[in-house]
Amino acid sequence: xxxxxxxxxxxxxxxxxxxxxxxxxxxxxxxxxERFLQDxxxxxxxxxxxxxxxxxxxxxxxxxxxxxxxxRLLAGLQPALPQLLAIGRWQAGRWQxxxxxxxxxxxxxxxxxxxxxxxTLPAGGGSYWLxxxxxxxxxxxxxxxxxxxxxxxxxxxxxxxLPGGELALLARQPQPAPWGWLLAVDKRLxxxxxxxxxxxRRVLTPAEWPWGQWLALSALLALLLGLTRARLQVRAQRHQxxxxxxxxxxxxxxxxxxxxxxxxxxxxxxxxxxxxxxRAAERMLDDEDERDTxxxxxxxxxxxxxxxxxxxxxxxxxxxxxxxxxxxxxxQPLLESLLVLRHDELASRRIALSWDNASPAARLxxxxxxxxxxxHNLVQNAAEALGSRGGHIRLRGEALGNRYWLTVSxxxxxxxxxxxxxxFQPFFTTREGGMGLGLSLSETLAHGMHGQLTAANLPAxxxxxxxxLPLAEEQT
Ligand code: ADP
Numbered sequence: 001x002x003x004x005x006x007x008x009x010x011x012x013x014x015x016x017x018x019x020x021x022x023x024x025x026x027x028x029x030x031x032x033x034e035r036f037l038q039d040x041x042x043x044x045x046x047x048x049x050x051x052x053x054x055x056x057x058x059x060x061x062x063x064x065x066x067x068x069x070x071x072r073l074l075a076g077l078q079p080a081l082p083q084l085l086a087i088g089r090w091q092a093g094r095w096q097x098x099x100x101x102x103x104x105x106x107x108x109x110x111x112x113x114x115x116x117x118x119x120t121l122p123a124g125g126g127s128y129w130l131x132x133x134x135x136x137x138x139x140x141x142x143x144x145x146x147x148x149x150x151x152x153x154x155x156x157x158x159x160x161x162l163p164g165g166e167l168a169l170l171a172r173q174p175q176p177a178p179w180g181w182l183l184a185v186d187k188r189l190x191x192x193x194x195x196x197x198x199x200x201r202r203v204l205t206p207a208e209w210p211w212g213q214w215l216a217l218s219a220l221l222a223l224l225l226g227l228t229r230a231r232l233q234v235r236a237q238r239h240q241x242x243x244x245x246x247x248x249x250x251x252x253x254x255x256x257x258x259x260x261x262x263x264x265x266x267x268x269x270x271x272x273x274x275x276x277x278x279r280a281a282e283r284m285l286d287d288e289d290e291r292d293t294x295x296x297x298x299x300x301x302x303x304x305x306x307x308x309x310x311x312x313x314x315x316x317x318x319x320x321x322x323x324x325x326x327x328x329x330x331x332q333p334l335l336e337s338l339l340v341l342r343h344d345e346l347a348s349r350r351i352a353l354s355w356d357n358a359s360p361a362a363r364l365x366x367x368x369x370x371x372x373x374x375x376h377n378l379v380q381n382a383a384e385a386l387g388s389r390g391g392h393i394r395l396r397g398e399a400l401g402n403r404y405w406l407t408v409s410x411x412x413x414x415x416x417x418x419x420x421x422x423x424f425q426p427f428f429t430t431r432e433g434g435m436g437l438g439l440s441l442s443e444t445l446a447h448g449m450h451g452q453l454t455a456a457n458l459p460a461x462x463x464x465x466x467x468x469l470p471l472a473e474e475q476t
Contacts, residue, residue: 013221051191070098273304404470
């Protein structure tokens with residue numbers, strides 16, 4: 001699984017927090033709304049009961065045959081109905097009451113008789129007269145319909161549309177309402193005589209939003225995402241380490257394979273030479289006149305076998321003490337021995353091999369077997385480039401600056417320009433049956449001696465390989 005970047009993780013966290021918060025907010029809002037609806041309906045019911053009580057009182061009064069004086073009635077009813085401010089009665093064209101006759105009484109009486117229901121008259125200051133067709137009238141203070149402690153807790157503002165205008169009964173939130181989510185209930189009171197509109201309002205202000213839950217959720221999500229990311233990172237690191245170990249194993253196998261191929265390549269030439277010499281010697285064994293040729297063939301075979309042993313010894317040394325073995329070296333004997341070793345074989349292919357030492361006094365810092373191997377490879381390549389038509393391979397040595405320059409040039413077809421950049425790549429070859437290891441091995445050996453191997457084409461045609469090596473200390 002891909003590890004998200006820090007920015008992606010923050011985006012996921014924001015998205016998850018927003019979604020989670022929206023859900024939590026919605027749930028909290030629903031809870032508050034339900035409580036508000038419940039409490040509004042309780043308040044509505046309580047107010048309805050009060051208004052219905054007024055109708056019941058008026059009905060009871062209308063039944064009385066010899067009612068007591070209005071003041072006495074008021075004193076008796078007020079403990080149960082604290083909202084009752086006054087009682088009066090219009091009878092036989094006369095008003096008798098604990099308060100003066102309300103304005104518009106006769107019209108209200110007329111309407112009440114017509115509609116068979118008590119009528120309201122505004123009395124100012126949040127109170128109203130309730131006038132019954134029987135002539136009985138009650139002055140009610142709407143403020144006192146419910147005592148302060150009777151209002152349910154989830155309510156904020158309650159108002160009633162009275163005959164004289166809207167009256168605020170509860171004001172726990174200021175007006176105009178603060179900013180937030182508005183909850184509202186609008187209903188009429190069911191009493192036929194007092195069908196006032198009931199309004200309940202509450203604004204859920206930001207202070208009431210579920211900040212605590214939101215914060216806890218965000219913190220929890222941050223923790224979860226952080227932990228998940230850390231776990232993914234640890235897993236990826238473990239995976240990477242395993243991959244690296246696997247690659248290292250593969251590399252080791254590859255190096256082993258390359259080495260085996262290299263050994264095969266290096267031993268191929270001396271073994272082929274030994275085989276050719278031994279076969280030639282075998283053929284001439286019974287011929288007395290060819291005794292010297294047989295001896296020479298056996299000596300060459302012995303020298304090639306020694307070289308093969310040296311190559312193996314050098315490879316062993318490279319494994320046990322890489323880079324070691326460089327000494328101050330006179331190239332002359334080494335080149336002479338190479339000339340002797342390769343002479344017959346090359347001569348048979350009509351290839352001349354020459355050596356020109358322009359700085360005979362020069363001593364170079366090199367490992368003899370490695371140098372010999374490089375030169376053998378370069379001569380072998382030149383011979384292969386010349387092929388069956390024959391030609392000339394020139395070896396030349398010269399001290400210039402603080403280095404010794406050894407060139408191996410031929411007058412063959414040269415190196416095609418597209419091949420030049422890939423020449424030293426392992427396993428690159430243009431020859432059928434070639435392994436493409438000679439030049440890469442030679443370059444590795446040159447580097448091991450602080451040397452450099454380069455290739456170029458000669459203006460007159462043919463290829464020229466140049467090996468530069470450091471001069472030995474005393475000469476530089
Ligand atoms: P191999 O000899 O097995 O092909 P090398 O690494 O020795 O591998 O050589 C790589 C290639 O370089 C050869 O296939 C050949 O194309 C080119 N090459 C090397 N020496 C010469 C040369 N003297 N003249 C022309 N091409 C050469």
